Amino acid sequence: MNATNLVEQAELRRSTTLARLNPEDRARRGQYFTPAKAAELLTNMVTLPSDGTFRVLDPGAGTGSLSAALVARLISQAPGVHLHLVCYELDPVLLGPLQETIAECETAATTAEMSLTWEIINADYIQSSVGITRHSHLGGFDLVLMNPPYGELAGIHPARRELAGHLVDTPNLYAAFMALGVNQLNDGGQLVAITPRSFANGPTFAPFRRYLLSVVHLTHIHDFASRSAVFSDSKVLQETIVIAAQKGRHADQVILSTSFGHLDEPLRRLVRATDVVDPSDSAQFIRIPTEDADVAKVLALPGDLASLNISVSTGKIVDFRLRENLMTEADETSVPMIYPLHFDAGVIRWPVARAKPQHYALRTERDARRLLPSGNYVVVKRFSTKEERRRVIAAVWSPEVSDSGIAFDNKTNVLHIRGAGMDLELARGLCIWLNSTPVDKFFRTFSGHTQVNATDMRIMRFPSDQTLRVLGASWSPPLVQNEVDELVDRCVFGSVGAVN
Ligand SMILES: C[S@@+](CC[C@H](N)C(=O)[O-])C[C@H]1O[C@@H](n2cnc3c(N)ncnc32)[C@H](O)[C@@H]1O
Numbered sequence: 001m002n003a004t005n006l007v008e009q010a011e012l013r014r015s016t017t018l019a020r021l022n023p024e025d026r027a028r029r030g031q032y033f034t035p036a037k038a039a040e041l042l043t044n045m046v047t048l049p050s051d052g053t054f055r056v057l058d059p060g061a062g063t064g065s066l067s068a069a070l071v072a073r074l075i076s077q078a079p080g081v082h083l084h085l086v087c088y089e090l091d092p093v094l095l096g097p098l099q100e101t102i103a104e105c106e107t108a109a110t111t112a113e114m115s116l117t118w119e120i121i122n123a124d125y126i127q128s129s130v131g132i133t134r135h136s137h138l139g140g141f142d143l144v145l146m147n148p149p150y151g152e153l154a155g156i157h158p159a160r161r162e163l164a165g166h167l168v169d170t171p172n173l174y175a176a177f178m179a180l181g182v183n184q185l186n187d188g189g190q191l192v193a194i195t196p197r198s199f200a201n202g203p204t205f206a207p208f209r210r211y212l213l214s215v216v217h218l219t220h221i222h223d224f225a226s227r228s229a230v231f232s233d234s235k236v237l238q239e240t241i242v243i244a245a246q247k248g249r250h251a252d253q254v255i256l257s258t259s260f261g262h263l264d265e266p267l268r269r270l271v272r273a274t275d276v277v278d279p280s281d282s283a284q285f286i287r288i289p290t291e292d293a294d295v296a297k298v299l300a301l302p303g304d305l306a307s308l309n310i311s312v313s314t315g316k317i318v319d320f321r322l323r324e325n326l327m328t329e330a331d332e333t334s335v336p337m338i339y340p341l342h343f344d345a346g347v348i349r350w351p352v353a354r355a356k357p358q359h360y361a362l363r364t365e366r367d368a369r370r371l372l373p374s375g376n377y378v379v380v381k382r383f384s385t386k387e388e389r390r391r392v393i394a395a396v397w398s399p400e401v402s403d404s405g406i407a408f409d410n411k412t413n414v415l416h417i418r419g420a421g422m423d424l425e426l427a428r429g430l431c432i433w434l435n436s437t438p439v440d441k442f443f444r445t446f447s448g449h450t451q452v453n454a455t456d457m458r459i460m461r462f463p464s465d466q467t468l469r470v471l472g473a474s475w476s477p478p479l480v481q482n483e484v485d486e487l488v489d490r491c492v493f494g495s496v497g498a499v500n
Contacts, residue, residue, distance in 0.1 A: 001104055001107040001108040001111060002075075002108060002111065002112070003071075003072035003073075003075040003076050003108060003112070004072070005104075005108070006068050006071060006072050006075075006104055006105060006108040007036050007039075007040070007068055007069060007072045008036070009068075009101070009104055010036065010039075010063065010064060010065050010068035010069070010101050010104070011035065011036035011065070013063050013064075013097050013100060013101060014033045014034075014035070014036075014062075014063045014065050017033070017062075017063045017094065017097045018031075018033055021093070028151070029090070029091055029149060029151075030060075030148070030149025030150045030151045030173060030174075031062065031091070031094075031149070032147070032150070032231045033062045033063055033065055033147070034062075034065045034066055034147045034194060034230075035065070035230065035231075035262060036065065036069065037262045037263055038194065038230050038262035039065045039066050039068070039069035040069050040072075040073075041222065041242065041259075041262055041266070042066060042069065042145065042147075042192050042194055042242055043066070043069045043070045043072075043073045043145070043192075044073070045192050045220050045222065045242060045244040046070070046073075046143060046145070046190060046192055046244070047190060047246075048073070048074065048077055048078040048081070049078065049081055049142070050078055050080060050081070051080050051081060052081065052082070053081075053082045053083075053084060053142075054074075054078075054081045054082065054083050054084070054142050054143065055084045055086075055140055055141050055142050055143075055186075056070065056083060056084065056085050056086070056141060056142065056143045056144075056145060057086045057088070057138075057141045057143070057144045057145070057146075057181065057184065058070075058085065058086070058087045058088070058145055058146065059088045059125040059144065059146050059148065059177055059180070059181060060088060060089065060090070060125060060146060060147065060148050060149050060177060061087035061088060061089045061094075061098055061120070062089065062094055062098070062147070063094060063097040063098055063101055064087065064097070064098045064101030064102055064105070065101075065147075066145050066146070066147060067085055067087060067101065067102065067105060067145075068101050068104070068105055070083075070085075070143075070145060071083065071085075071105040071108060071109060071116065072108070074109075074114060075108060075109060075112040075114055079112050079113065079114040080114075081114070081115075082115040082116075082117075083109070083114070083115070083116045083117075084116075084117050084118070085102070085105070085116065085117070085118040085119070086118070086119050086121065086137060086138075086141075087102065087118065087119070087120045087121070088121050088123065088125040088128070089120065089121075089122060090122070090123065090124050090125070092122060095120065095122055098120055099120060102118050102120060105118070106118070119137070121135065123135070124159075125177065125180065126159045126162065126163060126173075126176055126177075126180065127159070127162075129180045129183075129184070130162050130163060130165075130166040130167070130180075131162055131166070138180075138184055139184045140184070140186055141181075141184050141185055141186060141189055142185075142186055142188075142189045142190070143189060143190045143191075143192070144181035144182070144184065144185060144189070144190075144191050144192075144193075145192050145193075146177055146178070146181060146191075146192075146193045146194075147193070147194045147195075148173060148174040148176075148177030148178065148193065148195065149173045149174065149177070150172065150173060150174050150195075150196060150238075151172065151173045151174075152171065152172055152173075153170060153171055153172055153173055153176060159173075159176060160176070163176050163179065163180070167179050167180065167183060167211065168207055168208055168210075168211035169207050169208070170205075170207075170208045171204050171205065171208075172196075172198070172199070172205075174193075174195045174196065174199075175195075175199050175205060175208045177193075178191065178193055178195065178199075178208075178212060179208060179211055179212065181193070182212060182215045182216050182245070182247065183215065185215075185216070185247045186247070187247055187248040188246065188247060188248055188249060189246070189247045190219075190244060190245065190246050190247075191216055191243070191244070191245045191246075191247075192242065192243070192244045192245075193242065193243055194230075194240060194241070194242045195240070195241065195242075195243070196238045196239065196240060196241075197223075197238075197239035197240065197241045197288070198238075198239070199286075200241070200285065200286040200287075200288060201283075201285045201286065201287075203283065206283045206284065209283070209284040209285075209286065210284050212245075213277060213284050213286075215247060216245035216246055216247045217245060217246060217249070217250060217251055217273065218243060218244070218245050218251075218254050218273070218276060218277065218286070219244045219245060219246050219251055219254060219255065220242075220243070220244040220254065220255040220256075220257070221241060221242070221243050221244075221254060221255070221256055221257070221276070221286075221288050222241060222242040222243075222256075222257045222258070222259070222266060223241050223256070223257070223258045223288050224239075224240045224241065224258075224259060224260070224261060224262070225258060225259065225260045225261075225295075225299065226260050226261045229260060229261025229262065229263070230261055230262050241288065251273055252272065252273055253270045253271065253272060253273060254270070254271055254272075254273050254276045255268055255269075255270060256268070256269055256270075256271050256276075256288065257269075258295075260459070267444060275287065276288070292441065294437065294438035294441050294442075295438070295441050295442050297438060297493050298438045298439060298441075298442040298461050299442070299461065301461040301462065301463055301492075302461075303461065303462040303463060303464055304458065304459070304460065304461060304462060305415070305457060305458055305460070305462065306458070307462075308462055308464075308465055308468075309417060309418075310415050310416070310417055310422070310430070311415070311416055311417065311418065311419075312380075312413050312414065312415050312416075312454045312457040312458060313413065313414055313416065313454060314382065314410050314412070314413055314414075314453075314454050315338070315379075315407075315408030315409045315410045315411070315412040315413070315414055316369075316370040316371075316407075316408065316410065317337065317360060317370055317407050317408060317409050317410060318410050319337075319339075319409060319410075322360075322367075322370075324363070325360050325361050325362075325363060325367055326357035326359070326360060326361075327357050327359045327360075327361050328355065328356075328357045328358070328359070329359065330359045331359070331361055333361050333362040333363070334359035334360060334361040334362070335359070335360050335362070335371060335403055335404055335405045335406055335407055336350050336351070336358065336359070336360070336399075336403070336406055336407065337357065337358050337359055337360040337407045337409065338350060338379060338397060338406065338407065338408050338409060338412065339356070339358070339409045339411070339412075340381045340382075340383070340409070340411050340412060341354065341356070342358075342395075343379070343381060343393060343395045344395065344478070345395075345477060345478030345479050345480070346394070346395055346396065346431055346432075346435060346477045346478060346479030347395050347396055347398075347477050347478070348379060348395045348396065348397040348398075350397075360407035362404075368405065370407060371404075371405035371406060371407055372405060372406050372408065372414065372416060372419065372420070372421070373405055373406075373419075373420050373421065374399055374402045374403050374404065374405060374406060374421070375399070375406075375416075375420055375421015375422070376396065376397065376398045376399075376421045376422055376423065376424045376427040377396070377397045377406070377408075377414050377415060377416055377421050377422070377427065378394055378395075378396055378397075378414070378415040378422075378427050378430045378431050378434065379394065379395050379396075379397055379408065379412045379413070379414055379415075380392065380393065380394045380412065380413040380414075380415070380434060380452055380457065381393040381394075381411070381412060381413075381452065382410075382411050382412060382413055382451060382452055382453065383411055383450060383451055383452075384450050384452070385450075390435070390440045391440055391443050391444060391450060391452060392434050392435070392439055392440050392443050392452055392460075393435065394430070394431045394434035394435050395431060396424075396427045396428055396431045398424055398427065413452065413453070413454050413457055415427075415430060415457070424472070425469045425472035425473060425475075426465065426468055426469060426472060427472070428471070428472035428473075428475040429467070429468030429469050429470070429471035429472030429473075429475075430462075430468055430472075431472075431475075431479075432471045432472065432474070432475065432479065432484055432487060432488065433462060433463060433468060433471060433488065433492070434460075435479055435481075435484050436484050436485055436488040437481065437484075437485045437488075438485075438488065438493075439460065442460070442461065443456065443460065463492045467491060467492055470491045471487060471488070471491050471492070474487055474491070
């Protein structure tokens with residue numbers, strides 16, 4: 001068992017256990033388990049020690065995904081540390097899977113000659129943290145790593161009353177876990193928690209925030225742009241964030257990172273701590289600005305391609321497999337063959353003076369099935385080069401004369417309406433929108449690579465059909481970046497004709 005197998009096994013156990021649980025019990029007990037990639041994102045937010053004992057608490061440990069990810073990271077980056085792991089889990093049904101995961105952690109640690117000791121405690125974490133049932137081992141942690149249960153705590157709930165008496169009033173289980181977690185940290189100890197974003201503002205959580213920020217200061221906030229991606233297999237729809245915080249050390253800056261879901265590469269930047277929590281704000285709101293104002297504006301748009309009745313497909317011609325159809329000279333059967341090389345500042349210029357064959361000849365009936373009918377299309381490059389400043393690069397194909405069809409290379413994505421073209425104004429509006437800076441920034445919040453897939457296009461946000469046509473009516477190629485941005489700002493986000 002090595003670090004990679006450990007995480008893979010934990011992930012498998014997470015999904016098989018999740019599938020076995022009764023959905024109603026799951027919802028009641030707040031059982032939304034962390035997928036491996038998200039667990040890795042959390043553990044990457046931990047500052048690891050290089051030696052000594054590292055006492056870690058995983059309260060509400062579920063099947064042990066977070067603990068397994070942490071052990072995997074320690075094995076590869078800090079194997080000289082002695083890890084003491086304390087896992088709390090209330091649900092007896094989960095004890096078997098949790099024990100299996102922790103036993104695998106032990107095997108992997110032993111193989112890597114890393115020292116690991118652990119305790120699994122089958123008890124209520126809140127009850128064990130307060131009052132007469134207080135567990136004497138709860139305290140002195142260097143790290144509390146948690147995906148706590150979510151669920152409202154009504155005013156009369158015994159756990160809420162108990163906690164209010166001992167520490168602070170918290171309206172939700174997850175906040176109760178966080179308050180107790182920071183209370184049990186050593187000086188310099190860290191909290192890393194994935195939770196709903198709801199505690200960050202609003203009056204209900206104000207006492208909790210004041211308590212939290214009086215004990216720890218924030219070092220890193222990760223914001224997921226998607227409300228559904230992280231816990232998709234638990235069908236949770238909520239704004240989710242991860243916070244990292246430390247006890248007793250003041251930081252002037254906070255890392256803010258953002259990604260679409262847990263599978264995407266995060267974008268990171270540093271902001272002043274006072275821009276996140278204003279020291280003079282008595283309600284201690286935690287402000288989590290998105291990557292920048294442009295991204296927030298795109299996120300706020302209600303439409304996507306589906307709502308515009310537009311489809312997106314990858315071009316069907318894989319040129320190296322269809323060499324016999326590709327010709328340098330046209331013949332009576334051939335149609336234009338469109339490659340990324342035909343993109344030119346918002347328009348597809350075809351043919352160009354190049355040696356590459358730019359005609360696709362129809363030899364059989366099958367060849368014709370790879371075409372789209374003659375019409376206006378928006379074409380998006382699937383791959384941008386490192387030199388290109390933009391990731392999303394679009395151009396309009398608009399045939400001067402109607403021909404028998406059009407062949408698109410599979411290094412392009414094509415926007416169409418039920419397999420046919422669209423009117424020119426709409427195509428031009430879509431093209432201007434896709435070439436704008438806000439769209440490119442938005443794309444980078446959920447994709448860390450240079451490839452633009454059809455699935456990415458389906459996630460993108462769009463203004464309304466009406467606004468796209470306002471944009472399209474202002475078309476004057478060649479598209480120049482600052483003119484495109486100025487147009488989008490005015491017609492989509494600004495005051496003139498802003499109908500979204
Ligand atoms: C959101 S799940 C997360 C599980 C795991 N930490 C993960 O990341 O996959 C919360 C877990 O807390 C457990 N739990 C709920 N209430 C608890 C309590 N009062 N004390 C201890 N565990 C509790 C649930 O059974 C569930 O396994």
